[in-house]
Amino acid sequence: MMKIALVAANMKSGGSERMMSRISFFLSANNEVDIVLFDSDEIAYEFAGNLVNLNAGVCKNKLARLFTIAKRIIKYNLLICKRKYDVIFAFASGANKIAAYSIGKAKVYLSCRGFGSLKNDCGKYHNMLKNKKNMILFNSYALQTYYESFYPEDITRTIVVQNAFDIEMIRSESVKPLPAEDKHFFETHEVLLSVSSFTDKKGQWNLLKAFELLKNDIPDAGLVFVGYRGDLESTIKDMASRSKYSGDILFVGFSDNPFKYMKAADVFVLPSVSEGFPNVVVEAMTCGVPIVATDCMTGPREILCESSEKAPDCLCDYYLADYGILTPVMPKKPNYEYSQTEDSHKIFARALKRLLTDDNLSDQYSKKAFERARAFDNSVMCKKYDTLITREGLN
Known part of the structure; x- marks a missing residue:
């Protein structure tokens, strides 16, 4: 000992x-x-x-x-x-x-x-x-x-x-019911889920812009944020309230069981501009949720690709990796104006649309996600x- x-x-x-x-x-x-x-x-x-x-x-x-x-x-x-x-x-x-x-x-x-x-x-x-x-x-x-x-x-x-990761525990917790006040939102939307605190490296302002673009093609899309704290929490919530689709955005706050939200979601999203090894991606994969993540330094490529070298060094469009979709990194400097979008926001929105409209691809990634998660x-x-x-x- x-x-x-x-x-x-x-x-x-x-x-x-x-x-x-x-x-x-x-x-x-x-x-x-x-x-x-x-x-x-x-x-x-x-x-x-x-x-x-x-x-x-x-x-x-x-x-x-x-x-x-x-x-x-x-x-x-x-x-x-x-x-x-x-x-x-x-x-x-x-x-x-x-x-x-x-x-x-x-x-x-x-x-x-x-x-x-x-x-x-x-x-x-x-x-x-x-x-x-x-x-x-x-x-x-x-x-x-x-x-x-x-x-x-x-x-x-x-x-x-x-x-x-405690794969068995995550799977067990993921099947627990959602609170009644959140369940209705999930039942009436195709849900994109983000789980994180609100800091500049998490890039939630980019996600809100991509979501706004996605809604033009997927009217029943909904965006759920699980998490709290961080310097940008009030700023991101204010930006969401200014969205013309604010009624389709839900802030859950802190949850001691984010896995039940992951299990209920249609797509898990990681809009980060910087990471290390994003735990939430593996957790969502354990729950069998398909992933769309930015190819930021570092972690998403390492998790979603069988070999990091397989993907192009620099992405110009979304990339169908072995275990999920990678997209180019969106702007690193916070910008909260919906009118100011870039190609990377459009690419992220297209990747989301692909998963929400291609059932075969979504099912394939859902099955492969859990297989990959077991490696961790x-x-x-x-x-x-x-x-x-x-x-x-x-x-």
Whole structure:
């Protein structure tokens, strides 16, 4: 049995935190696991292991933030000395910055789970590897390739373990009934479903524009957003209210079971301009929903293509990949005016129309989606984490 620390700023929401929750369950089966949080005031996800709250939440005041960072470093390293961990996994940038300078002998895996953070902080990740105990754990092969194009000398210090999913649990939860107030909407529309928080990298303003174009051809199309929080939540809701099809747009808010919405949807959409490894795509595929996703960096191509090299390097139109449809990335800069559309919005709308009008293609992708999702089952990824904690390395 090994002592393992899973470190994060908090577990309020987010893909990294949700993945930390999942990993905690299969690591706890044969190891002693601590969930180390800087702030545990609000926890959105279940976990296995012992909760350790360092009581060092973020402050808005700049001077207070510097004090908080110092407080985190001191409290964290006091814990490291006391607990003498064998392995430490850090989740997201806030935890990376502290865990990178861990004292003691523990092997430290710093996580990189999004292209945006890697693009902005590539040099910082490289500097974190000056500590010989540290490794970078990517959740996407495309992220690893991008990093190593700048720092090929770090090739032995990077590892990829794609995100893990409890396929059986997702399937079980997906068949639960929708709330009555949402069920009627699904019964009266051909539903496009988006599940995410509302941030600039998620690109929901582009989705609203594509939806507006789609409605010209598919009058009974409906758009459902599941999720909450993010700097753009009120802005996106305001944009939706200005749509001439606002009555066909539904905001569900947070759901502890998004899978029942996925199961009930006709198409799952990912309009992101940047990702890492989008969990929601695999979750939707587990529910047997056909996918339309932008070919953003990184993740969608890796999930929807048997081999990433099969698809053209740069898409000029929608592409029928092995397990779903990829489209060109839509504008990265937020723009909330419906009158200002580009070709990429039209292409996304055409891809949606193709799935909603081609039953054979939709059925084909629905069946193949579940087959693909099984490649990311917990049982597969658990073996890779077992390899990491026993320090045998990964190929």
